[in-house]
Amino acid sequence: MTDLSTLILERIRDVPDYPKPGVTFKDITPLLADHAAFNAVVDSLATGFQVDKIVGIEARGFIFAAPVAYHRGAGFVPVRKKGKLPAAVLEESYDLEYGSATIEVHDDAFSPGDRVLIVDDVLATGGTAAAAVDLVRRAGGEVAGVSVLMELAFLKGRERLKGVDVRSLVIV
Secondary structure: OOHHHHHHHOOOEEEEOOOOOOOEEEEOHHHHHOHHHHHHHHHHHOOOOOOOEEEEEOOHHHHHHHHHHHHHOOEEEEEEEOOOOOOOEEEEEEEEOOEEEEEEEEOOOOOOOOEEEEEEEEEOOOHHHHHHHHHHHHOOOEEEEEEEEEEOHHHOHHHHHOOOOEEEEEEO
């Protein structure tokens, strides 16, 4: 295990039966409260990618994507839950580990050929990330990759992202 993996894993708290029985929620707030750990994560999430825009997936993806965009000198584009964006949108529905949802992006968020990195906190079943990949492509962006803090390997989310460069800082 790398020093970064240890730094991250020591600062993620498991919360059993949240948001519903049988689900173990990965609480990242201890990691966010640790300046050194948060900086290390932000610095690492975009390493190796050439990008014009960073997409943050609501809600916890925003926490990482905005500082990554700033750090990389890239634009930040929010991908939000249905009904939260004020202008014309593209939408994509998907299934997740305990329900279904719809996300949206402004239809003019990307210029043709924009290289886009999608950033989120957790890759679980891959539904949210796959929906974000589809939205970016439909809106004219080129997906450079998906970068996440943590991947829950037992949920096999990576399998839904075939052909996409997926990078996880830790895999559990």
